[in-house]
Amino acid sequence: MRRRLAAFAVLAALAGGPALAVQPSERLPDPAQEARARALSTELRCMVCQNQSIDDSDAQLAKDLRVLVRERISAGDSDAEVLDYLVDRYGEFVLLKPRFKSETLVLWLTAPAILILGGGVAFLAYRRRAARAAATPEPGLSAEETRALDRILAGDAPAER
Structure with a gap:
């Protein structure tokens, strides 16, 4: 069956x-x-x-x-x-x-043009984001945090939880 x-x-x-x-x-x-x-x-x-x-x-x-x-x-x-x-x-x-002739040129070229334009926009956005990230400095430790870290590393004070 x-x-x-x-x-x-x-x-x-x-x-x-x-x-x-x-x-x-x-x-x-x-x-x-x-x-x-x-x-x-x-x-x-x-x-x-x-x-x-x-x-x-x-x-x-x-x-x-x-x-x-x-x-x-x-x-x-x-x-x-x-x-x-x-x-x-x-x-x-x-x-x-x-x-493919002059009357259908827009029909044939629109999709590749949009693809190239979209790739260019994505590339520029990536470059701007990378440049902005490189220009913004990492925030460092404050003076109080630096002293607390030094004490912890020296073993003078217990670490806070």
Whole structure:
């Protein structure tokens, strides 16, 4: 009984891969074209879900985009032509990974700039704190404390608790 349960658990774990929304009716008969369509579908954003590719989304618009990609590939378009067609129609937002060009320069450079700026601020704060610590002298013993310490070290007086 335990072996069956363990085998079932292993099969369930293996079957729990990513759920792809591509329906059998959408697939192209040519395996090479279907592979191209699937590769392109993973690069395109579902306009409804926004954080999923059209390959993973069950939304009707994602299905329409998957069909459109397959139609363009069947018509003989290259991958770049298919992507250009979709970008012209839906804008740069349709790409999960936007292209590096002048319009998306801010998008690509903002994160590294913030990282560098944050590192610089942390470095300056560390330097200021170190300089402040070096400039502040350690407080010494008062004259009374020095005399008491001398007596304790000489063994003349018992230590206070």
